[in-house]
Amino acid sequence: LVFCGVCLLAGGIPVWADPGRDFSETALYALLQAGLYLIPLFAILIGVGSAQNEQEEHLLLMSQPMSRGTRVWGKFAALGVLVAGAVLLLVLPAAIAGCRLGALGFLWFHIVGVGGVFLALGLAVGFSASDRVKAHMIGLSVWLILLAGWNVLALVAAQITMVQQWPQVLPPAPG
Helix, strand or coil: CHHHHHHHHHHHHHHHHCCCCCCHHHHHHHHHHHHHHHHHHHHHHHHHHHHHHHHHCHHHHHCCCCCHHHHHHHHHHHHHHHHHHHHHHHHHHHHHCCCCHHHHHHHHHHHHHHHHHHHHHHHHHHHHCCCHHHHHHHHHHHHHHHHHHHHHHHHHHCCCHHHHHCHHHCCCCCC
């Protein structure tokens, strides 16, 4: 519920902050930023928490007549629907305010894809760690490394003499 509320609030910010006639471009950039920062963070934390909950209920779940793989795929699918719904809440205020639906649909589709990737990472971290706090800390670390890791690596590499002499050694940053 907090995830959906935060997405709705983040989706409403460009509508309330830029009430001008043509806010489509501003809204799309604001929603892109929310999709790149908020959705991966919440998706990885939800994945970690869900996997840790399954480990706590392991005895009850193992008594059910389905394999562990089926439960994991079902968990991923259900959480994927949750992420898709939350991203829908993210783009809904802009759609109601008159933003281009094609651009919002494109943005929704790709943000849901990013959320799915981080959801899978969260499930992987949650199933591989034994302690709940440790799993959440690893999940947050993975998110932070994937968020800012390339930039930190580029800053460190820029101090190396070889990279300064041959800047084509490192590929350009994505985006």
